[in-house]
Each structure stands twice: as structure tokens, then as C-alpha cells.
Amino acid sequence: MNAKVLLVGSGAREHALAAALARSKSRPSIFAWMKQRNPGIAALADEVRVNDNYHDVIGFARDCEVGLAIIGPEGPLRYGLADALTMLGIPTVGPTQRLALIETEKSYARILLERYRISGNPKFMVFTTISGVRKYIEENEPVVLKPNGLTGGKGVVVQGEHFSSMTEALAICRQILIKHQAMVIEEKLQGEEFSLQCFCDGTTIIPCPPVQDHKRRLVGDHGLNTGSMGSYTSANHLLPFLKYRELQQATDIVRRTIQALQLETGEPYRGIIYGGFMLTAQGVKLIEFNARFGDPEAINVLALLRTDFLDICRRIACREKYGGLNQLDIRFRGLATVVKYVVPVNYGLPKEQWVATVSDLLQIGDLGKAALYYSSVHSDQAGLHLTKSRAVAVLGMAPELSEAEGIAERAACAIIGAVDHRSDIGTAELIARRVQHMKELRRQ
Numbered sequence: 001m002n003a004k005v006l007l008v009g010s011g012a013r014e015h016a017l018a019a020a021l022a023r024s025k026s027r028p029s030i031f032a033w034m035k036q037r038n039p040g041i042a043a044l045a046d047e048v049r050v051n052d053n054y055h056d057v058i059g060f061a062r063d064c065e066v067g068l069a070i071i072g073p074e075g076p077l078r079y080g081l082a083d084a085l086t087m088l089g090i091p092t093v094g095p096t097q098r099l100a101l102i103e104t105e106k107s108y109a110r111i112l113l114e115r116y117r118i119s120g121n122p123k124f125m126v127f128t129t130i131s132g133v134r135k136y137i138e139e140n141e142p143v144v145l146k147p148n149g150l151t152g153g154k155g156v157v158v159q160g161e162h163f164s165s166m167t168e169a170l171a172i173c174r175q176i177l178i179k180h181q182a183m184v185i186e187e188k189l190q191g192e193e194f195s196l197q198c199f200c201d202g203t204t205i206i207p208c209p210p211v212q213d214h215k216r217r218l219v220g221d222h223g224l225n226t227g228s229m230g231s232y233t234s235a236n237h238l239l240p241f242l243k244y245r246e247l248q249q250a251t252d253i254v255r256r257t258i259q260a261l262q263l264e265t266g267e268p269y270r271g272i273i274y275g276g277f278m279l280t281a282q283g284v285k286l287i288e289f290n291a292r293f294g295d296p297e298a299i300n301v302l303a304l305l306r307t308d309f310l311d312i313c314r315r316i317a318c319r320e321k322y323g324g325l326n327q328l329d330i331r332f333r334g335l336a337t338v339v340k341y342v343v344p345v346n347y348g349l350p351k352e353q354w355v356a357t358v359s360d361l362l363q364i365g366d367l368g369k370a371a372l373y374y375s376s377v378h379s380d381q382a383g384l385h386l387t388k389s390r391a392v393a394v395l396g397m398a399p400e401l402s403e404a405e406g407i408a409e410r411a412a413c414a415i416i417g418a419v420d421h422r423s424d425i426g427t428a429e430l431i432a433r434r435v436q437h438m439k440e441l442r443r444q
């Protein structure tokens with residue numbers, strides 16, 4: 001009988017997870033639980049449940065008699081879904097609620113690194129009241145202000161980019177403290193960012209190729225932070241500004257953090273661990289950890305994966321039964337990838353800059369060699385409609401980065417509607433700027 005796999009989540013990341021599962025030689029049956037119907041996942045699934053209450057997942061998993069669960073987003077991890085599914089006897093790819101604190105509370109990761117003397121922390125301080133904030137900022141500016149809890153990548157406020165005066169800083173801190181009860185203020189790092197996603201079976205971590213994400217809404221890295229506008233990987237599994245030795249430093253930080261988590265909680269981390277890093281002139285620094293794949297970075301690395309994804313997931317969730325990841329030769333194709341998100345034209349823009357739109361219809365033209373991943377859309381007899389979130393992602397994959405970029409760019413342009421995308425992601429020009437930026441910082 002085919003394996004029955006529960007997949008939780010409804011974004012483009014989960015569409016990529018479903019596509020990777022569907023490529024498995026074991027041909028698993030996919031049972032998809034989602035908050036919002038994703039047509040891409042639905043097309044690959046044997047059964048779909050649309051609901052917005054995580055408690056409903058448990059009944060669905062039991063009714064479908066799944067033998068494995070994969071949790072895509074952070075919300076259900078924070079809710080404790082991995083704990084609940086494991087209690088039902090369902091091996092799960094996704095850490096327990098306690099382990100997911102590494103993402104769900106920003107201060108947790110900072111304090112863990114400090115306690116276990118793991119390198120990579122910027123200077124930081126955790127605040128639960130406004131007392132002492134002014135003094136700390138004065139002594140450490142420029143700084144970054146971070147809510148302690150989850151914000152979908154949109155909560156971080158950077159001095160010099162999002163605020164400049166002390167009055168503004170204090171007003172922002174007060175707002176954050178009212179909403180989140182705690183915040184982290186940390187040194188503003190300068191450099192180039194990269195994402196390192198690793199498979200982890202509780203003992204062994206296997207890194208995927210590093211990815212560079214683009215959080216800013218507008219071309220040239222301008223505008224507000226978004227969930228992400230796109231990402232790329234290089235064919236050599238490094239990045240144009242990143243040396244092998246620096247990648248090893250980042251991998252070491254992840255490995256030591258997983259060991260620290262085990263010591264701290266007594267629980268094995270079974271899932272994906274994502275380190276968001278900044279390469280600085282002083283070495284590799286940690287920006288944040290995520291307890292899941294990135295969206296869209298999952299699309300880049302899963303498209304490159306040559307090893308059977310179901311096999312990897314089984315070993316992550318239940319190494320006792322299937323054997324650990326150390327017994328598997330996990331390989332990735334030597335190709336470059338570029339992902340571009342196509343978003344509603346007003347997505348991530350301040351209200352003053354919104355433009356009036358006449359229709360929310362989305363038409364998908366000739367995508368050429370690109371692959372399409374659905375994110376947030378809804379469909380009816382009239383066709384596909386935009387929502388307020390990112391609509392679809394397109395992936396280009398080719399031996400050269402420039403070719404992958406061209407494939408993704410042409411596909412993004414073939415998506416018609418009141419939409420926008422970042423035409424610069426993966427282009428030679430933007431990459432040369434990033435390489436130059438790093439060169440200048442290293443010289444200083």
C-alpha cells in the first residue's frame with residue numbers, strides 16, 4: 001500500500017513540498033490540510049481539507065490514517081501540532097512547540113547562543129518594559145528593534161531605514177511592547193544575507209544549498225520588508241559573495257544550536273532548521289532561526305533535490321525505524337535557480353502609494369520552461385483571483401544563473417493582472433552590486 005502523508009499548509013512553500021513528495025518513487029498519497037484552498041496542492045493531493053482551526057488537523061490525520069506528517073508553516077508549530085500528532089503515533093517532520101521557540105521567540109535563540117557560547121550573536125538586550133530602552137539605544141546605535149513573537153517577516157524595524165530619531169524609536173518600542181510584551185534590541189549588522197536550510201533527524205543535520213532571499217518589496221532593495229519577493233541559488237551551491245569557509249561557519253552554528261536545544265530541552269529536533277545569516281566583515285552572524293523551510297527558499301532547494309524526498313522525511317521524523325540521515329547520500333543538482341513572487345500591485349506598499357485597480361483577475365500566460373507554484377489565490381467560474389497576499393511564484397532553473405533568471409523573469413511577465421514582481425532578483429547587475437558591497441565591507 002502507498003504511504004499516506006499529511007501535509008499542513010497552503011502556501012507556495014507547501015506546493016513545493018507537495019511537488020517534491022509527488023516525485024517520490026514510492027508515490028505517496030497526499031492528504032492536504034490547508035487554511036485556504038491552494039489549487040496547486042489540491043491538484044497533487046488525494047484528499048483536501050480546508051479549515052482554519054489547527055485542532056481540526058488532528059481529526060483529519062486520524063480519519064485519513066496517515067503514517068507521516070509534514071508541517072510547512074510556523075503557526076501550527078507554535079500551536080503544538082507536532083506534539084499532538086506525535087502523541088497520536090504519527091511521525092512528524094516539524095519540531096515540538098518547545099523546540100520551535102527557536103523561531104517563535106526571538107529572545108530564545110539569542111539567549112541560547114549566549115548560554116552555550118555559540119558564535120554568531122550580535123550585541124543584544126531583551127526588554128519587557130520601556131525602562132532602559134533609551135540608554136541602550138544611545139549606547140549601541142545603529143540598532144534594530146524586534147518584537148519577540150512571530151510577525152511573518154514584517155515586524156523588524158531598522159534604524160536609518162525605518163526610523164531615525166529617538167522619539168520615533170521610543171514610540172515604536174512602546175507599540176511593540178504593548179503588542180508583544182517583550183522585544184529584542186540588537187546591533188544593526190551590515191553585510192549580505194543568506195538562508196541556510198537544513199534537514200535534521202534529531203542528531204544529524206544535512207544542509208541544503210544556501211539561498212539568498214529578497215525581503216524588500218521594491219527593485220533595488222527599497223521599500224518595506226515583505227514575506228519575501230524572491231530568491232536565488234548558484235549552481236556551485238555557494239553564493240557569489242559567500243566562500244566555502246563561511247558557509248561552514250554557518251553550518252557549524254546550526255549544528256551547535258541543535259545540540260544546545262537537545263541539552264536544554266531533552267528533546268530531539270526532528271524537522272527543518274533554517275538559519276538566516278548575515279555575512280559581515282567580522283564573519284557570519286545570525287539574524288534569526290526558523291523552525292521550518294523558508295517561503296520561497298523551499299522552492300529553490302526542493303527543485304534541486306535529487307534524493308527521494310519521502311525517504312528524507314521518514315528519516316527525519318523516525319530515524320529509529322528508517323535509519324538516520326547520516327545513512328543517506330543526499331544530493332542536489334548542480335544548477336542555478338531563481339524564484340520570483342508575483343504579488344498584488346499594492347502588496348507591501350504604504351496606503352498612500354496604493355493605486356486603484358479595476359479587477360482582481362489573474363491570467364497565466366505562456367510560462368516557457370518555468371515552473372509555477374501557487375500561493376494565495378482563489379478560483380471560481382470567472383477564473384483565478386488575487387487576494388491581499390503574494391499570489392504565485394515562478395521558478396527558473398538552468399546551468400547558469402543568468403539563464404535561470406531569464407526563465408523566471410519571462411514567466412513573471414507572462415502573468416497578467418493588477419500585479420507586480422521584482423525584475424532585479426537574480427540579475428547580473430544586482431548580484432554584482434552584492435559582491436561589490438561585500439568587497440567594500442571586507443576592505444574597511
Ligand code: AMP
Binds near residue numbers: 122187190
Ligand atoms: P527577521 O524577521 O529577524 O528575519 O528580520 C527581517 C529582516 O530584518 C532581515 O532579513 C534583515 O534584513 C533585517 N534584520 C534583522 N535583524 C537585523 C540586524 N541585527 N541587523 C541588520 N538587519 C537586520
Ligand code: GLY
Binds near residue numbers: 228295
Ligand atoms: N523567506 C523568509 C522566510 O520564510 O522566513
